[in-house]
Amino acid sequence: MSASNVEKILKSGNFAVTGECGPPRGADAEVIRKKGAHLKGYVDGVNVTDNQTSVVRMSSMSASLILKEMGFDPIMQMVCRDRNRIAIQSDILGASALGINNLLCLSGDHQKFGDHPTAKNVYDIDSMQLIQTVKRMRDDGKFLSGEEVKGKPDLFIGCAENPFADPFEIRAMRLAKKAAAGAQFVQTQCIFNVPKFEKWMEMVRGLGVHEKIYILAGITPCKSIGMARYMKTSVPGMDVPDELIDRLKGVPKEKVADEGIKIAVEMIQRMREIKGVAGVHLMAIEWEEKVPEIVKAAGLYPRPQIN
Amino acid sequence: MIVANRKPFEELLEFIKPYSKILLLGCNECVTVCATGGAKEVAILASELKMHREKEGRPIEITEHVLERNCDPEYVEGLRPMIGGYDAVLSMACGCGIQFVGEHYRDKLILPAVNTTFDGVTEEHGVWAERCLGCGNCILDKTLGICPVTRCAKSILNGPCGGSQDGKCEVNKDTPCGWQLIVDRYKEMNMMDKYMEIQPLKDWSTSHGGGPRKRVREDLKI
Numbered sequence: 001m002s003a004s005n006v007e008k009i010l011k012s013g014n015f016a017v018t019g020e021c022g023p024p025r026g027a028d029a030e031v032i033r034k035k036g037a038h039l040k041g042y043v044d045g046v047n048v049t050d051n052q053t054s055v056v057r058m059s060s061m062s063a064s065l066i067l068k069e070m071g072f073d074p075i076m077q078m079v080c081r082d083r084n085r086i087a088i089q090s091d092i093l094g095a096s097a098l099g100i101n102n103l104l105c106l107s108g109d110h111q112k113f114g115d116h117p118t119a120k121n122v123y124d125i126d127s128m129q130l131i132q133t134v135k136r137m138r139d140d141g142k143f144l145s146g147e148e149v150k151g152k153p154d155l156f157i158g159c160a161e162n163p164f165a166d167p168f169e170i171r172a173m174r175l176a177k178k179a180a181a182g183a184q185f186v187q188t189q190c191i192f193n194v195p196k197f198e199k200w201m202e203m204v205r206g207l208g209v210h211e212k213i214y215i216l217a218g219i220t221p222c223k224s225i226g227m228a229r230y231m232k233t234s235v236p237g238m239d240v241p242d243e244l245i246d247r248l249k250g251v252p253k254e255k256v257a258d259e260g261i262k263i264a265v266e267m268i269q270r271m272r273e274i275k276g277v278a279g280v281h282l283m284a285i286e287w288e289e290k291v292p293e294i295v296k297a298a299g300l301y302p303r304p305q306i307n
Numbered sequence: 308m309i310v311a312n313r314k315p316f317e318e319l320l321e322f323i324k325p326y327s328k329i330l331l332l333g334c335n336e337c338v339t340v341c342a343t344g345g346a347k348e349v350a351i352l353a354s355e356l357k358m359h360r361e362k363e364g365r366p367i368e369i370t371e372h373v374l375e376r377n378c379d380p381e382y383v384e385g386l387r388p389m390i391g392g393y394d395a396v397l398s399m400a401c402g403c404g405i406q407f408v409g410e411h412y413r414d415k416l417i418l419p420a421v422n423t424t425f426d427g428v429t430e431e432h433g434v435w436a437e438r439c440l441g442c443g444n445c446i447l448d449k450t451l452g453i454c455p456v457t458r459c460a461k462s463i464l465n466g467p468c469g470g471s472q473d474g475k476c477e478v479n480k481d482t483p484c485g486w487q488l489i490v491d492r493y494k495e496m497n498m499m500d501k502y503m504e505i506q507p508l509k510d511w512s513t514s515h516g517g518g519p520r521k522r523v524r525e526d527l528k529i
Contacts, residue, residue, distance in 0.1 A: 081461070085508065107468045110460055110478050121461065128465035129508050144508060162469030167490050170467075170502060177465065181505055189469060236470035236477035 004101035004156035005073035006045035008306045010214045016279025017300050019043035019291055023058035032066045038288040042295045050077040054114025064100045076100045079108025084124040085144055096153030104158040105130040128181050135182030157182055162189035163200035164239035172203035179213040186213055187281040190220040193239040194270055201274050210276030217271040220283045221264035223257055268298040308337040309401040310435045311421040322418045326394035333373035334400035341435050343421055344399025346373045377404025383411050443513030451492040458485030464506035
């Protein structure tokens with residue numbers, strides 16, 4: 001077992017809560033400290049995004065270290081878009097050396113969506129192969145070249161999966177592949193369409209994958225009707241049902257944010273009832289200050305302390 | 308075939324600005340098939356350029372010439388008797404042809420009139436699409452004839468990524484998701500079990516990652 005708190009929580013059978021902290025578009029460490037302060041004590045681990053949506057930000061490794069120094073268990077995200085296998089292995093060693101114990105392996109959003117659409121992408125390896133790479137370095141003590149890693153990295157290996165992307169019929173199989181590659185936990189894309197998520201979980205259980213990998217359901221509270229609409233129409237692979245937008249529309253304007261929180265809390269309750277869901281991953285995008293309220297309302301506070 | 312697009316007219320005007328007599332070169336191969344740089348397109352561009360320069364009061368003399376192939380020395384050498392009489396050459400051949408002509412006539416500037424874009428096919432009349440990146444290490448057996456390296460925007464070997472929706476790629480709603488096509492093909496051939504195989508890391512040294520590539524057949528050398 002790694003030194004990861006998230007791993008300890010999951011292995012002890014507790015329902016895990018992870019949060020997310022997007023690094024700033026600048027070199028000011030205070031921004032990440034302020035964001036982090038909202039989450040302190042309310043999450044078991046915190047994801048640190050890696051130039052999400054292909055917009056240049058402070059590196060995920062640096063922001064992870066800042067959060068680590070604050071007492072968090074950072075979950076460093078790593079995308080294959082910007083690094084070849086040399087840089088990837090180097091960063092895996094570097095992250096572990098800094099005491100980062102969770103690595104989330106992702107392909108990464110295409111650069112077309114970001115602030116440098118004329119950039120050349122790398123994609124030397126894909127997310128599946130990144131999982132294999134981390135596992136090989138950690139468990140076999142080998143680089144991809146076959147040479148020995150002197151001082152193995154200590155990492156809990158995570159991945160993401162989007163149950164709402166197409167083709168739907170392979171989405172559970174794809175998770176099975178990631179588990180076989182070595183992923184130990186998965187955080188899903190934001191869930192708004194619960195029936196579809198339940199259907200996916202049924203397929204996941206059908207393959208027995210829920211026994212091989214810890215599944216953390218992705219939860220995002222909607223701040224406004226505009227945000228829900230934006231996610232529905234402009235974010236690739238997002239499934240936001242009209243009923244959710246209608247529900248937000250159905251309350252007075254000043255109550256929309258509260259309703260968004262309420263929906264998120266209800267969503268967490270529903271996730272807790274689904275067999276095979278081991279926790280939730282809260283993505284309160286630029287709304288980190290609401291995480292304590294959500295975690296408390298969902299009955300998931302205080303967070304267990306495991307040594 | 309190699310597919311190319313003509314460069315914007317203004318860019319071409321800028322290229323030929325200093326000159327009063329140029330050779331406009333076309334090619335009878337790929338760029339003819341993709342309707343970019345064959346005899347017809349050479350004639351159209353020559354008229355456009357001449358008309359524009361005429362209007363500017365700086366007429367230009369343009370000779371149209373189409374080689375059978377711009378990538379073969381025997382045809383390229385055919386230019387020798389005539390090329391000396393021109394200030395420059397504006398070429399509508401692909402990037403290979405443009406370079407190759409330049410290698411043969413080092414005292415001449417060969418200017419590109421097209422942007423060479425991809426190796427592809429004619430999907431339908433007037434529609435060309437990319438199929439091969441020439442990675443040098445073909446895996447079409449594993450993906451049943453659909454190349455993920457070329458047809459996935461991220462060249463993902465274990466796809467599809469989370470951005471595949473309604474069969475389309477997240478990068479462009481008009482582009483089919485390569486991995487959707489592969490999954491459809493697995494189903495069609497009743498070979499879904501193949502999907503569960505994890506594709507190993509690719510050896511990119513056979514691709515451009517290994518530098519410019521060359522193939523030599525000693526037995527064919529004269």
